[in-house]
Amino acid sequence: MAHRWGMVVDLDKCTGCEACVTACHAENNIPTAGATEAGRGRAMHWLRVERYWEGDFPDVKVKFKPVMCQHCDNAPCEAVCPTYASHQTDEGLNAQVYNRCIGTRYCANACSYNVRFFNFFNPQWEKPLQLQLNPDVSVREVGVMEKCTFCVQRIKSGKSAAKADGRELKDGDIQPACVQSCPAGAIIFGDLNDHESRAARLTHSPRGTKLLEDEGTEPKVTYLQRQSWNEPDTQ
Amino acid sequence: MNRTRNNPLADDLIRPLLHTSVWFYGAVLVLATIVLCGAAAWAYQVWYGIGVAGINWPVFWGFYLTNFVFWIGISHAGTLISAILRLVNARWRRPVTRCAEVITVFALMIGATFPIIHLGKPWLFFWLAPYPSAREIWPNFRSPLVWDFFAINTYLTGSLLFLILPMIPDFAVIRDRSSGLRRRIYGTLALGWQGTTTQWHRLEAAMQIMAVAIIPVAVSVHTIVSFDFSMAHVPMWHSTIFGPYFVAGAIFSGIAALIIAMAALRRTLRLHAYLHPLHFDNLAKLLLLMSLLWGYFVFSERLTVWYGNQPSEMAVFWATQRGEYASLYWTMVFCNFIIPVGILSFRRLRTLPGIVLVSCGVLVGMWLERFLIIVPGLANKPLSYSWGTYSPQPTEIVIMVATFAAMALLYMLFSKVVPIISIWEMKVGNQPHPALPADEEEEQQGLWRARP
Amino acid sequence: MNAVYALYDNPAAVQRAVDGLRAAGVADADIQIMSSEPFEEYEFGHKDSASWIHWIAGLGGITGLTAAYLLTSLTQQAWPLRTSGMPIVAPWPNLIVIFEMTMLGAILATVLTLFVSAKLPRRLPPLYDTEVSDGYILVGVQRTSGQPLGDVTAALEAVGEGRVKHVGR
Numbered sequence A: 001m002a003h004r005w006g007m008v009v010d011l012d013k014c015t016g017c018e019a020c021v022t023a024c025h026a027e028n029n030i031p032t033a034g035a036t037e038a039g040r041g042r043a044m045h046w047l048r049v050e051r052y053w054e055g056d057f058p059d060v061k062v063k064f065k066p067v068m069c070q071h072c073d074n075a076p077c078e079a080v081c082p083t084y085a086s087h088q089t090d091e092g093l094n095a096q097v098y099n100r101c102i103g104t105r106y107c108a109n110a111c112s113y114n115v116r117f118f119n120f121f122n123p124q125w126e127k128p129l130q131l132q133l134n135p136d137v138s139v140r141e142v143g144v145m146e147k148c149t150f151c152v153q154r155i156k157s158g159k160s161a162a163k164a165d166g167r168e169l170k171d172g173d174i175q176p177a178c179v180q181s182c183p184a185g186a187i188i189f190g191d192l193n194d195h196e197s198r199a200a201r202l203t204h205s206p207r208g209t210k211l212l213e214d215e216g217t218e219p220k221v222t223y224l225q226r227q228s229w230n231e232p233d234t235q
Numbered sequence B: 001m002n003r004t005r006n007n008p009l010a011d012d013l014i015r016p017l018l019h020t021s022v023w024f025y026g027a028v029l030v031l032a033t034i035v036l037c038g039a040a041a042w043a044y045q046v047w048y049g050i051g052v053a054g055i056n057w058p059v060f061w062g063f064y065l066t067n068f069v070f071w072i073g074i075s076h077a078g079t080l081i082s083a084i085l086r087l088v089n090a091r092w093r094r095p096v097t098r099c100a101e102v103i104t105v106f107a108l109m110i111g112a113t114f115p116i117i118h119l120g121k122p123w124l125f126f127w128l129a130p131y132p133s134a135r136e137i138w139p140n141f142r143s144p145l146v147w148d149f150f151a152i153n154t155y156l157t158g159s160l161l162f163l164i165l166p167m168i169p170d171f172a173v174i175r176d177r178s179s180g181l182r183r184r185i186y187g188t189l190a191l192g193w194q195g196t197t198t199q200w201h202r203l204e205a206a207m208q209i210m211a212v213a214i215i216p217v218a219v220s221v222h223t224i225v226s227f228d229f230s231m232a233h234v235p236m237w238h239s240t241i242f243g244p245y246f247v248a249g250a251i252f253s254g255i256a257a258l259i260i261a262m263a264a265l266r267r268t269l270r271l272h273a274y275l276h277p278l279h280f281d282n283l284a285k286l287l288l289l290m291s292l293l294w295g296y297f298v299f300s301e302r303l304t305v306w307y308g309n310q311p312s313e314m315a316v317f318w319a320t321q322r323g324e325y326a327s328l329y330w331t332m333v334f335c336n337f338i339i340p341v342g343i344l345s346f347r348r349l350r351t352l353p354g355i356v357l358v359s360c361g362v363l364v365g366m367w368l369e370r371f372l373i374i375v376p377g378l379a380n381k382p383l384s385y386s387w388g389t390y391s392p393q394p395t396e397i398v399i400m401v402a403t404f405a406a407m408a409l410l411y412m413l414f415s416k417v418v419p420i421i422s423i424w425e426m427k428v429g430n431q432p433h434p435a436l437p438a439d440e441e442e443e444q445q446g447l448w449r450a451r452p
Numbered sequence C: 001m002n003a004v005y006a007l008y009d010n011p012a013a014v015q016r017a018v019d020g021l022r023a024a025g026v027a028d029a030d031i032q033i034m035s036s037e038p039f040e041e042y043e044f045g046h047k048d049s050a051s052w053i054h055w056i057a058g059l060g061g062i063t064g065l066t067a068a069y070l071l072t073s074l075t076q077q078a079w080p081l082r083t084s085g086m087p088i089v090a091p092w093p094n095l096i097v098i099f100e101m102t103m104l105g106a107i108l109a110t111v112l113t114l115f116v117s118a119k120l121p122r123r124l125p126p127l128y129d130t131e132v133s134d135g136y137i138l139v140g141v142q143r144t145s146g147q148p149l150g151d152v153t154a155a156l157e158a159v160g161e162g163r164v165k166h167v168g169r
Helices: A019-027 A035-039 A106-110 A152-165 A177-181 A198-203 B008-018 B022-048 B063-087 B097-117 B122-128 B144-164 B167-176 B180-189 B197-230 B242-268 B277-308 B311-321 B326-344 B352-379 B394-417 B423-430 B438-450 C011-023 C052-078 C091-117 C130-134 C150-157
Strands: A005-010 A048-054 A061-067 A086-088 A094-096 A116-118 A145-147 A187-191 A221-224 C002-008 C031-034 C137-143 C163-167
Touching: A005 A198, A019 A048, A019 A177, A094 A145, A106 A116, A177 A187, A187 A198, A198 A221, B008 B167, B008 B394, B008 B423, B022 B394, B063 B097, B063 B144, B063 B197, B063 B242, B063 B352, B063 B394, B097 B122, B097 B144, B097 B242, B097 B394, B122 B144, B144 B167, B144 B197, B144 C091, B167 B180, B167 B423, B167 C130, B197 B242, B197 B352, B197 C052, B197 C091, B242 B277, B242 B352, B277 B311, B277 B326, B277 B352, B311 B326, B311 B352, B326 B352, C002 C011, C002 C150, C011 C031, C011 C137, C011 C150, C052 C091, C130 C137, C150 C163
Parallel strands: A005 A221
Antiparallel strands: A005 A187, A048 A061, A086 A094, A116 A145, C002 C137, C002 C163, C031 C137
């Protein structure tokens, strides 16, 4: 049976440390925009940690929400692309083919989660930072869209490593950079078609919700959250 | 009933082609300079990347797409209006149709460049066209941008032919009345037109069919442009009213552009004998009608959003109604509704300067309308963490100004090459009708009045 | 070839000239009328009118429709890529492309028919007079060399106004 990759983010464990964001940048050759350009909305974070405050000082609660591409089954970004740069793969990944992209940016507008990023300029790395580029990931040129791939290069190499060893792929063999780097173990990745995988089991957790579920996009990322957390004081 | 000895009609209408004032050259020079500045700005953008424009995350579409929708809207001035007037045989249409059709063709050409200008990789724009390529991949026919490609292609081809076909007899007139190089050029353009009865019949039949065909195409074009927005899950974009709303807005701004162009032609080419106050008055009434229709659509759109009270849509609603974009929003309402209704409803105020003033306001208002549809929705998408803002950068502004200059320039050059009022259609309008027996005459009286 | 024609300055005279030519036994197809404007209100203005051009437009539309249907459905099947959970051959969006290409087909067929049946573009034939552009209406008959045109000349002169001119010979 084909794989169907999915992710679970446990918000009750997330501390908002942003190690995942850093790991994502390093793994996927995501350029940094610099302060000025970031101020103009040109920063690229395939994975970002959204912070929401609740309550008034001093009784403030901060909620962290790591948001990456939700790899929706009914992804609004896909159909609007005139060149099939954005489409759904057989393994349920929402793929972005950089070489097909002509930069209409329609997908980014159609995306309800704003997780698609555009190369407004050719990416640059100050020397010697170019030496840390990941050779498994292509560097995107000016004018194309990019976004979280669930570290598709790691999925590929995990599958070929298993094949080379002549064994079945095990749950946990493949770890995207964010999963690997999360100190709290809040992000879980796995095959949703493998009912024994942690990700598949946690997807059905009663704590689970989808982001903007009523948009009907059928995301493959599930957020776990204790539902009583927000209940007002009963005193 | 000698209709030939004094033939002031053809003389008057060909005169602009033969005599050019110094002012014309001056204006061409100024406009061409502005257009070149725009071209330079685009080259700069292609060289450094589209980041020189103000678009950002999350407002990925800004001035360029606003101008795209605006110009495609302006293009509804011509072919649609002239096709409708042709079909209903409105007598007063004859001096107006060509002025209008020219606007369509040029506005479409200008509008269609914006989706290319706005691309991240403009040099690959032809990937939208369906052709067998080494990439073995065809366009995604589910994408509204591909619908745009087909719709604009059909509309541009149709309007271009709709404009050019009735020009052939006029080229023949110029050919016969000139000599030397001009005679050879217009002789080639006239394609050997003699004006035989067969040719006239074929031309009129073709124009009739084209008029019928072009109306649904025009409606579809702006509906599809609206689909670019309404197909996406962006708050206040995802609306079923957008199709008719955009079409009405397009005709609204188109009529305004037509009025301005006609007033300019009347003054500069001294066409007072052909473009009468009546024409402006009739167009002004149409403009008033479209203004009321526009108000109706805006009210329906706003009311349903407000009553539905969905959080993500209300964020956009309040941002436009009394937030960041409120000043632009109320300027739009003022220009598109309050001023037109306030001035055009009263016969005493419906003077030529008044009508032109209202039309200029409508162009401003309709431009703002497109901006206010595109930007606030993108800036206030459902996840409030990703809210953003947009401010245009010099590149975008220069390119936008250059397209207005390009429109004026193309229009001026066109009016120097082709009679801007169709000579033969004016002649048909002036035809005497044949004498009939008294009883038949009586019977036909009503018909004659109705005929063009 | 040789030809004779007359220039009249009003359509009523043209109508009389045409009637005279017919009375003199000239076939309708041989009578050529040229003007700088169409005359819908006179009988001679309806010569050579035809309604089959509408059918050609319809055929063009059907051609466009078929082409668009094949283009959309075949290319979608050629390399099936899934997007937004939509079917591989997505009927609703395809309808939009089909509509546009139908209309394009109809428009192009119409214009093509116009050019072919009005015999455009062509070199300006010898039977023509630039005074047509001044508002005169030309009525002429053209025959292969050697055939006499006396009857035609007589019929054209019988109208009582206008100027009769000869071409060729």
